[in-house]
Amino acid sequence: MREEGVGVRLGRRAHRIRRPFPFRYTVRTVHFLVMAAGLAVLPQAHAHPAPPALQELVNRPVPLRKGIGSAHDTVATTSKQAQAFYDQGLAHLHSFVWLEAARSFNQALRDDPKLAMAHLGLTIAYTELNAPAAAKASLERARALAATANDHDRRHIAARTLQAEAEAGPGGLTRLPDYRAALDEALAAFPQDEELWLLRGLAESSDPAERGQGSAAGSIPFYEKARALAPAHFAAHHYLTHAYENTGRVPLALSEGAAYARMAPAVPHARHMYAHNLRRAGRIAEAIDEFRAADALQTEYFRTESVPVEYDWHYQHNLDLLATSYQYIGQMAAAEALFKTAFAIPSSLVVQEFNKREWPAFLLGRGRAKEALDAALVLAGHRSPLVSAIGHIEAGRAQLALAQFKPAADEANAALRLMRGAREGAGLAATPLKALQGEFLLRTGKPEQGRPLLEEVAREVRAAPGPDAWTQALFTLEAIGRTAREVGDWNIAAWAARQMLEHDPNYAGSHYALALVAEHDGDARTAGVERALAEKYWSRADAGLVELKRD
Numbered sequence: 001m002r003e004e005g006v007g008v009r010l011g012r013r014a015h016r017i018r019r020p021f022p023f024r025y026t027v028r029t030v031h032f033l034v035m036a037a038g039l040a041v042l043p044q045a046h047a048h049p050a051p052p053a054l055q056e057l058v059n060r061p062v063p064l065r066k067g068i069g070s071a072h073d074t075v076a077t078t079s080k081q082a083q084a085f086y087d088q089g090l091a092h093l094h095s096f097v098w099l100e101a102a103r104s105f106n107q108a109l110r111d112d113p114k115l116a117m118a119h120l121g122l123t124i125a126y127t128e129l130n131a132p133a134a135a136k137a138s139l140e141r142a143r144a145l146a147a148t149a150n151d152h153d154r155r156h157i158a159a160r161t162l163q164a165e166a167e168a169g170p171g172g173l174t175r176l177p178d179y180r181a182a183l184d185e186a187l188a189a190f191p192q193d194e195e196l197w198l199l200r201g202l203a204e205s206s207d208p209a210e211r212g213q214g215s216a217a218g219s220i221p222f223y224e225k226a227r228a229l230a231p232a233h234f235a236a237h238h239y240l241t242h243a244y245e246n247t248g249r250v251p252l253a254l255s256e257g258a259a260y261a262r263m264a265p266a267v268p269h270a271r272h273m274y275a276h277n278l279r280r281a282g283r284i285a286e287a288i289d290e291f292r293a294a295d296a297l298q299t300e301y302f303r304t305e306s307v308p309v310e311y312d313w314h315y316q317h318n319l320d321l322l323a324t325s326y327q328y329i330g331q332m333a334a335a336e337a338l339f340k341t342a343f344a345i346p347s348s349l350v351v352q353e354f355n356k357r358e359w360p361a362f363l364l365g366r367g368r369a370k371e372a373l374d375a376a377l378v379l380a381g382h383r384s385p386l387v388s389a390i391g392h393i394e395a396g397r398a399q400l401a402l403a404q405f406k407p408a409a410d411e412a413n414a415a416l417r418l419m420r421g422a423r424e425g426a427g428l429a430a431t432p433l434k435a436l437q438g439e440f441l442l443r444t445g446k447p448e449q450g451r452p453l454l455e456e457v458a459r460e461v462r463a464a465p466g467p468d469a470w471t472q473a474l475f476t477l478e479a480i481g482r483t484a485r486e487v488g489d490w491n492i493a494a495w496a497a498r499q500m501l502e503h504d505p506n507y508a509g510s511h512y513a514l515a516l517v518a519e520h521d522g523d524a525r526t527a528g529v530e531r532a533l534a535e536k537y538w539s540r541a542d543a544g545l546v547e548l549k550r551d
Contacts, residue, residue, distance in 0.1 A: 053308075054129060054131060054311070055131075055134075057099060057103070057307065057311060058099065058102040058103055058106060058125075058126075058129070059103075059106050060103055061103075061107060062085075062088075062100065062103040062104055062107050064084055064085070064088060065088065065100075065266070066266065067264065067265050067266025067267070068088070068091050068092065068095065068097075068264055068266055068267050069091050069094070069095065069233075069234035069235075069260075069263050069264030069267065069270070070091070070232045070233060070234060070263070071087055071088075071090040071091035071094055071233055071234070071235060072087045072090075072230075072233070073086075073087070073090060073117075073193070073194075073195045074152075075115065075116075075117040075118075075152070075153055076115070076116070076117070076149045076150045076152070076153050077108075077111075077112045077114075077115045078112075079111045079112040079115075081108075081111040082108045082109075082111035082112035082115050082118070083108075084108075085104045085105070085107040085108035085111065085118075086104070086105065086108045086115065086117060086118050086121070088100075088104040089101045089102075089103075089104035089105040089108065089118065089121045089125070090121065090195070091234075091235075091264075092104055092125075093121060093124055093125065094198075094212075094234070094235035094238060094239075095238065095264060095267045095269050095270060096128075096211065096212070096213075096269055096313075096314065097267065097269070097312075097314075098124075098125045098128040098129050098313075099125075099129065099307065099311055099312065101121065101124075101125040102122060102125040102126065102129065105118040105119075105121040105122045105125065106118075106122070114145055114148070115145075116141075116142045116145035116146055116149045116153055116157060117142070117149075117153050117156060117157075119138045119139070119141040119142035119145065120138070120139070120142040120156060120157055120160050122134070122135070122138035123135045123136075123138045123139045123142065123160060123164065124160075124211070126138060127167075127209075128211070128313075129311075130348045130349075135164075139160070139161065139164055142157050142160070143157060143161060146158075151189065152190060152193070155182070155185070155186040155189065155190070155196075156186070156195075156196075158182055159179060159182040159183050159186060159199065162175050162178050162179040162182050163175075163179045163203075163208055163209075166178075166179055166208030166209075167208045167209040173208065175208070176203075176206075176208050179203060179208065180200070180203045183196060183199055183200045183203055184200070187200060192229060194225075194226040194229040194230040194233055194236070195226075197222050197223070197225045197226035197229065198222070198223065198226045198235055198236065198239065200222045201215065201219040201220070201221075201222030201223045201226070201239060201243075202215070202219065202239070204216050204218040204219040204222065205219070212238065212239045212242055213242050214242070214246065215239050215240075215242045215243035215246060216243065216246065216247075217243065217246075217247050219239065219243050220240065220243050220244075220247075223236045223239050223240045223243065224236070224240070227240070232263075234259075234260055234263035234264050234270075237256045237257075237259040237260040237263065238256075238260045238264075238270070238273065240252075240253075240256040241253050241256040241257040241260055241273050241276075241277070242273075242466075244256060245276065245277065245280075245465065245466050245467055246465040246466055247465070248465070250277060250280050250281055251281075253276075253277045253280070254274075254277040254278065254280075254281050257273045257274040257276065257277045257278075258274055260273055260274065261273065261274035261290070266297060267297075268294040268295075268297045268298045268301075268314055268315075268318060269294070269314055271290045271291075271293045271294040271297065272290065272291060272294040272314070272317075272318050272321070274290050275287040275288075275289075275290035275291045275294070275321070275325075276321075276467040276468075277467060278290060279321075279325060279328075279467065279471070280467045280470060282506040284325060284328060284329055284506075285329075285540075287325055288322065288325050288326070288329075291318060291321055291322040291325060292322065294314075294318045295315075295318055295319065295322060298312060298314065298315045298318065302315075309345055310345060310346050310347060310348070313347065313349055313352060315345070316342045316345045316347060316352055317352065317355075319338050319339075319341060319342040319345075320338075320339070320342050320355060320358060321468065321471075322338055323335045323336075323338035323339045323342065323358070323362075324358070324471050324472075324475070326338065327362065327475075328471070328507065329508075329537075329538065329540050329541060330508060330538040330540070330541025330542060330545045330547070330548075331540065331541060331542055332366065332541075332542055332545065333542055335362065336362065336366075339358060339359045339362050340359065342356070342359070343356050343359040343375065343378075350384050350386055350387060350425060351425075351428070353379075353382060353384060353387040354384075354386055354387050354390050354425075354428060354429075356379060356387075357376075357379065357390045357391075357393075357394050357432070358472075359375050360372040360373075360375040360376040360379070360394040360395075360397075360398065361394065361397075361475065361479070363375060364394075364397060364398055364401060364479070365475070365478070365479060365482070367546075369398045369401035369402050370398075370402070372394065372397070372398040372401070373395055373398035373399065373402070375394075376391050376392075376393075376394035376395035376397075376398055377391065377395055378391065379391025379394065380392045380395055380411075380414075385418040385419070385421060385422040385423075386418070386419075386422050386424070386425040386426065386428060386429060388418050389414075389415040389416075389418040389419050389422070389426070389429045389433075390415070390428075390429050390432060392411045392412070392414040392415035392418065393411070393412065393415045393429060393432045393433055393436050394432075395411045396408045396409075396411035396412045396415070396436050396440075397436055397439065399411060400436075400439055400440060400443050400483075403443075405440070405443070405444060408436075408440060409440070412433065412436055412437065412440070415429065415433055415436075416433065419433070431457055431460045431461060434453055434456060434457050434460075435453075435454065435457045435476065435479075435480070437450075437453055438450045438451075438453035438454040438457060438480075439454075439480075439483050441453065442454075442483055442484065442487050442489060442492070443483070443487055447487075447489050447491075447492065450492075451492055451495075454480050454492065454496075455495075457476065457480070458476075458477060458480070458496075458499050461473035461476045461477070462477075462499070462503055470503075470504075473503060474500065474503055474504050474507060474509075474510075477496055477499045477500045477503060478496075478500060478509050478513065480492070480496045481493050481496030481497055481500065481513045484496055485516060490517060490520050490521070493513070493516070493517055493520075494517045496513065497510065497513035497514045497516075497517050498514075500513055501514060506537060507537065508533070508534045508535075508536075508537030508538040508541075508547075509534070509547075511530045511531075511533035511534040511537065512530070512531075512534040512538075512547050514526070514530040515527045515530035515531045515534060518530060534547070534548075535548060
């Protein structure tokens, strides 16, 4: 699963370029050809294969757990235990807890080896755990058992088969309409089946592998139907949170996220989702409490279950968002420790490795360009072309801060070559590459060429859906303003500060940037007002925060 970043999903997920179209920018020493297009989410896009130890983990016995939320779908089994563990696996799927879902479905199969729907649940869990061979084998077992299953189970198996074919690649996308049609036919036969309504909502996405994070406006009526049919089932609240986030309806996302966290208090992702929208609503202290609660739950899980952290995609993602929340309130020491921890955790997900760019970006923002360069070069050496490309882009930004313009151009061109040769995901790096070029132009005395690029960057990052992208956009705008001030382009600095204020008036950094512009312009009154607001919003900041020091 990728959270916004997957994210993307989370912000969050790996992407494949579809229907590419080029746009070219040329600078004296930098020649960019960025291929950008409609981006499709690919949950099977992983940085490297899962280690063999995964099979031992997914087959460990598991108890019935409390606090994970209620989910139920009556399946063809006479074993109460098998049904209970199937339902638990279903609940874990709805919360993106892939490892525990696999353990629960395997536990159900120990109680009833002929439970086809447990094999079907494993096809999703194994896919998201980067075990495609196991996922394929599970689907084959489910299909083999379909002959003796009931009509309900057969329809689920037939629909999942079509979905898996659509997930398989570009050619398989022709099966997406067939998948939706199969769900519609199943709903006609079982109109009270909330699980089918949830699946139909997921299927509204143009990504056949949608698990919920990319839920679109068209998904909402299906989720609302499922919520009405099964008020005790938490999943509709979870998916509605994502759908409302993705369509910019923050109050509704906050309400649904609160319901999800209340109904599944022991699920880290539920607490994390609520935190998403608390932060977006300006309730940053409460958001930090929820991110910390999610971290505590996951840390305890790793301790009691002896599960390596790299098997849980969500742990690192939560660390990243907790870190950016501390960064937001000026607690840079806490942010740094978390960024550093997350950076060191290996992940099999490309998008999670891609998002490690936040560590060199943080270092650069704190004026530590050499350290940022070192961290970026670690990413540049990654085996994934996409991750390597973003590493070169961040290295280029660090080189610019060090006034090393030729090396910066070399890094940009290295990123470009990787993006052009990447099989998938290059669209994720298109806007960062454009931002690098805009900064290059500013720092090499071509602001009239650089500003249009940076304005495009601002539009693109601010338009990106989801709370993760919203925060990343804020820090991108902040970086643009900082660069403009460093080169003495106060027109662009003022524009960037206004963009920050429009994007988030509750961020201290927005007011700090406005204060610096006002001070430059000799507007003491405005500077004083904005300084006071910055100090108010940074009231919990580190005592030595540089931005709060007076000359």
